[in-house]
Amino acid sequence: MPHPEPDETIPTRGAPVRQGWGPLILAGFVFLVSLLLTYGAWSSARRDAAADLAAQFDYRARDLVNTTVRRMAVYEQVLRGTRGFMRGSVDIDRREFAEYFQTQNLQEHFPGIEALGIASIIERSRLAAHQSALRAQGFASYEVHPQPTGEFATSVTHIEPFTGRNLRAFGFDMYSEPVRRAAMAAARDTGGAAVSGKVVLVQEGRDVQPGFLMYVPVYRRGAPIASVAERRAAIVGWVYAPFRMADLMRGLGGAHAADLQVTIYDGMRPDPESLLFRSQDAAAWRQPLFRQTLPANISGRPWLIDIASSPGFEARLDTRRPQVIGITGIGLGFLLSVVVWLLASERGRAVQLARAMTLELRQSYERIDAERMRMDLILQNTYDAFIAIDAEGRVTDWNPRAVQQFGWTRAEALGREIGELLVPLDQRVAHERGFAQFAALDDPAAGTDERGVPLVRQARPLLNGEPAEVMARHRDGHLVPVEIVVAALPAEVGHGASAFLRDITPRREAEARERLRQQRLDEARTALARSQKLEAVGKLTGGVAHDFNNILHIISANVQLMMKSSNNSEKRLRSILDAVERGSKLSSQLLAFARRQPLHPNLVNVGLLLERMDSLLQRAAGESVEIALAHGADLWNTLVDPNQLENVLLNLVINARDALKGKGKVNIALENLAIDNATAAADPELTAGDYVRIAVSDTGEGMPPEVMERAFEPFFTTKPEGKGTGLGLSMAHGFVRQSGGHIRIASVPGQGTTVSIYLPRAETQPDAALPQAPAAH
Secondary structure (H helix, E strand, C coil), X not given: CCCCCCCCCCCCCCCCCCCCCHHHHHXXXXXXXXXXHHHHHHHHHHHHHHHHHHHHHHHHHHHHHHHHHHHHHHHHHHHHHHHHHHCCCCCCCHHHHHHHHHXXXXXXXXXXXXXXXXEEEEEHHHHHHHHHHHHHCCCCCCCCECCCCCCEEEEEEEXXXXXXXXXXXXXXXXXXXXXXXHHHHHHHHHCCCEECCCECCCCCCCCCCCEEEEEEEEECCCCCCCCHHHHHHHEEEEEEEEEEHHHHHHCCCHHHHXXXXXXXXXXXXXXXXXXXXXXXXXXXXXXXXCEEEEEEEECCEEEEEEEEECHHHHCCCCCHHHHHHXXXXXXXXXXXXXXXXXXXXXXXXXXXXXXXXXXXXXXXXXXXXXXXXXXXXXXXXXXXXXXXXXXXXXXXXXXXXXXXXXXXXXXXXXXXXXXXXXXXXXXXXXXHHHHHHHHCCCCCCCCECCCCXXXXXXXXXXXXXXXXEEEXXXXXXCEEEEEEEEEEEECCCCEEEEEEEEECHHHHHHHHHHHHHHHHHHHHHHHHHHHHHHHHHHHHHHHHHHHHHHHHHHHHHHHHHHHHHCCCCHHHHHHHHHHHHHHHHHHHHHHHHHCCCCCCCEEECHHHHHHHCHHHHHHHHCCCEXXXXXXXXXXXXXXECHHHHHHHHHHHHHHHHHHCCCXXXXXXXXXXEEECHHHHHCCCCCCCEEEEEEEEEECCCCXXXXXXXXXXXXXXXXXXXXXXXXXXXXXXXXXXXHCCCEEEEEEECCCEEEEEEEEEECXXXXXXXXXXXXXCC
């Protein structure tokens, strides 16, 4: 009887015959189960990806609504600031309003705002006089339109920028239009800001956009406004801003504007008649993957904002991970079913399967090697320096970025102790202690430090992945600020470490530049506030000076009449007249500070003027004070009142003499100075152009910052009582500003003070007609 081959199977008598379909059915069942599991994982991955994208959409939609509300709140604050600037009156100077608008720079910082205007209430009885007055100011075609039919009109009397299509709104009676009237009435009765419904702006031309207006009421200064009736009685007008919706929304989308399709309705219903804005790429027929309809309250006006996801945003749905899961699951299921089929088949198939698995294992090793090479390539080209060390603290990896950052070549660094390469000398003890903690991560018997705390417990916080900023030592010895992230690498004995180090020198330099920029911005804001304060004080001073001067004229005239009619009281009358002259001088100084004194400008060469004043300045300074005059050749001319300029220079020399306590040196330097736009941007009051600079310097006691802050205020003085009126510098400030120039003080306590006057260069030729400044009234 022949022996069977080892691979042959001899059926036992009475045993059932093996069905050939059994292994195939079992393999199919296994493949079906793997498909079901793969489908579950694929569905879960798709749901997770959709949930992530939905969360992004929800965040951006709500952020857009919040950004819109915040931006409109900023516009409301701009209008409230303008109302504060008006101080309860709509009759403000047009040039001041234009300067205020230019200072705010609204069109650059607040896109979407079309203009800034004032709607003044004009009683019907005063309408003809009002129109005549504005026509007399140079607006020959000015007319309130449409013709008012009620008791009053609300004419747009101020609007900036006063150019282009904004001219169409000049004289427009907004109260005559129902939608605008409703918003104006709401603002008047509530005292707060109010937004109109959907309108077409008067400024619109061919490119018509839906728009709206925001109003803030202006009440008469000092009038009670506690109730609605009082507010209606005290209203004098409105400050308002028109908006074009497309321009407004263009500045709100930010970097992700293309991700959302936005539709905005005026009110809480999506009525086509109330449509304010719709994104250009929005299509009514398309069904977006995500959509939200959110309400927004804009200064008391409800808006309905419909936000849908754009095709570009929906394209970001992560389908790669579900696809990888599906393909991998199907592949693994197929492989598993094949394995089951082979295992259920004869031994030859099992041998073939073993060979196939051996081949697959070899391929896996090759993939691992390829992955390791890929990781090495990434580490070699990463932006950060990558360093690896073993459990003894010696370098095992050092990428090219580390070579650039720290100066040591790879060959020099490998095998050396890390503390010797990078750790500063004064920190090496701490470094050795910290590295000992790494080595003790899995050794409870590693011991404790000098405080009794186990090293294992100390080392745990070092591995939380949080970056830390430290100083590393360069090869040439200088220290480099770096950001480091450390991770422990298990070794056969103890632990090594891997670290990514990034040079943060550029970031610190950028932070320093930002701090400097913020400091300059704060200084510019402080200078602007100081200028506005002096402007307000100047207006008050001018009014007081005019009334005071009128009273002095009356007293002077009567005293002169009395002197002609009576001889007995001549001495007393002369004392009175002397007091009147001192009061007149005080009034002139106040008018100079208020910039309302009558000036008689001439073409002046400041160098020649100072040479003529040499003896006068020396007598005023005294014999113990030396006056040094220095100026360059070809000094420019300037158009100023020479008598007033002499008074200012005389006052500055006297102040310098007092600061020197009667002994020392006063330097007067003249120079031509061209100020560019970059220099002017650092000072809100300084404008670019050509100037003649006059600098009067002393080496006296100087001024502390709190004194410099108030130096130009009238009646402020640090001199003892009776030694000065406190009007010298304020008079100089008013004269220079009235002449179109600027004045600045620089002082250091204990080192002296320099007062610099910038007078604009005169382009007028000596034989040209010179303009005269208007006299104060």
